[in-house]
Amino acid sequence: MACPVSALVVFCHPVAESFSAAIRDRVMATLDRAGVNVTLSDLYADGFQPLLGREERLAHLDQGHRPPDLEPQFRALADARLVVFVFPTWWYGPPAMLKGWLDRVLRAGIAFRLPAGANRIEPMLTQVRQIVVVTTYGSPWWLIRFVGDAGRRMIARGMQLLCPGARRPVWLGLYGMDTATDDDRRRFLDRVERRIARIARRLQRAG
Amino acid sequence: MKVHLVYAHPLPDSFAGAALARVRGALEAAGHTVDVLDLYAEGFDPRLSPEERRIYHDVPANRAPVADYVARLQSADALVLVFPAWNFGPPAILKGWFDRVLLPGVSFDIVDGRIRPALTNITRFAVVTSYGQQGWVVRWVIGNPLRKQLLRAMRWCMNRRVRTLWLPFYNMNTADQARCKRFLARLDRTFRRF
Numbered sequence: 291m292a293c294p295v296s297a298l299v300v301f302c303h304p305v306a307e308s309f310s311a312a313i314r315d316r317v318m319a320t321l322d323r324a325g326v327n328v329t330l331s332d333l334y335a336d337g338f339q340p341l342l343g344r345e346e347r348l349a350h351l352d353q354g355h356r357p358p359d360l361e362p363q364f365r366a367l368a369d370a371r372l373v374v375f376v377f378p379t380w381w382y383g384p385p386a387m388l389k390g391w392l393d394r395v396l397r398a399g400i401a402f403r404l405p406a407g408a409n410r411i412e413p414m415l416t417q418v419r420q421i422v423v424v425t426t427y428g429s430p431w432w433l434i435r436f437v438g439d440a441g442r443r444m445i446a447r448g449m450q451l452l453c454p455g456a457r458r459p460v461w462l463g464l465y466g467m468d469t470a471t472d473d474d475r476r477r478f479l480d481r482v483e484r485r486i487a488r489i490a491r492r493l494q495r496a497g
Numbered sequence: 498m499k500v501h502l503v504y505a506h507p508l509p510d511s512f513a514g515a516a517l518a519r520v521r522g523a524l525e526a527a528g529h530t531v532d533v534l535d536l537y538a539e540g541f542d543p544r545l546s547p548e549e550r551r552i553y554h555d556v557p558a559n560r561a562p563v564a565d566y567v568a569r570l571q572s573a574d575a576l577v578l579v580f581p582a583w584n585f586g587p588p589a590i591l592k593g594w595f596d597r598v599l600l601p602g603v604s605f606d607i608v609d610g611r612i613r614p615a616l617t618n619i620t621r622f623a624v625v626t627s628y629g630q631q632g633w634v635v636r637w638v639i640g641n642p643l644r645k646q647l648l649r650a651m652r653w654c655m656n657r658r659v660r661t662l663w664l665p666f667y668n669m670n671t672a673d674q675a676r677c678k679r680f681l682a683r684l685d686r687t688f689r690r691f
Binding site for chain 2: 303306334340346381382387404409436439440442444
């Protein structure tokens with residue numbers, strides 16, 4: 291086997307016994323079994339601070355500014371060929387906690403640079419080969435489609451712009467969570483496992 | 498009219514801060530009462546807690562942790578949001594206000610198994626935001642998620658006859674003074690007639 295592939299799993303749910311936590315466990319187990327070198331960022335459990343504050347805003351285009359509490363995130367992201375997000379969709383987007391991760395971690399000097407006078411950023415997450423999102427929606431898919439699935443556009447299109455070497459993002463959604471049965475949830479976990487295992491194999495083959 | 502103005506930016510001397518001052522001034526000049534919720538200045542915590550998640554669907558107990566924010570929203574006739582778009586979405590602190598304050602029983606009710614709007618007190622809804630990117634990138638590459646989230650989903654929760662205003666400022670990364678000034682003057686004109 292070639293050198294092991296590294297992955298970052300960003301997980302966001304406040305309740306330890308939630309279905310999202312079951313998804314996280316399945317994702318982690320699948321990646322472990324595939325021999326992927328995984329780092330987990332469990333935002334609630336790790337006490338992640340989601341607010342982009344004064345200092346950071348003043349330095350938001352300063353590529354040398356690295357808030358110390360974000361170093362573990364920066365390190366994990368720098369090696370990650372695979373980035374997996376696991377979260378519940380609330381108000382058509384990621385929870386505030388995860389939105390704070392996007393706001394703070396995807397910063398200048400890490401995820402992009404903005405050359406002086408330019409109006410287009412240059413992406414820097416060139417090592418990322420694949421973004422995967424696993425999320426649950428309370429609403430049925432047609433309502434999400436109608437409202438425009440804001441979270442999907444933010445991550446699958448917005449963050450994707452920062453990862454020029456990545457394939458099209460893989461989006462695995464469990465819709466209508468409010469009326470889902472145990473069977474629906476089991477089937478969804480199996481689907482997540484199959485898909486993640488396949489992606490891990492592909493990334494390893496690519497070396 | 499009573500206007501609830503929700504503002505999300507950590508720096509008072511930012512462009513968003515200038516927009517806030519202009520909007521507030523124009524509304525007051527037009528004789529409206531303005532209740533500014535400055536999320537950063539008031540130390541709003543955007544994280545929905547484990548306990549809040551457990552009681553999320555439990556109306557009306559679910560609003561107890563944010564009762565004051567709910568009361569301010571419910572006593573208003575109009576809602577105005579002023580914030581920069583980060584990653585094509587609301588800053589985390591504003592997303593947290595959606596997550597924690599726009600609860601079942603506050604933004605919508607379930608009556609006889611059917612979902613009904615609950616923010617029917619809101620008859621005017623305006624969004625003032627700014628993007629680093631050009632308008633065509635936001636619209637055609639990204640698909641304008643913020644506008645959809647607010648003007649479709651959030652608007653649905655409001656009064657059936659609610660009037661909405663979408664006031665985006667694009668291409669912030671290369672904006673010069675003159676363009677900023679023109680936008681602020683436009684805000685002034687718009688909100689004097691709000």
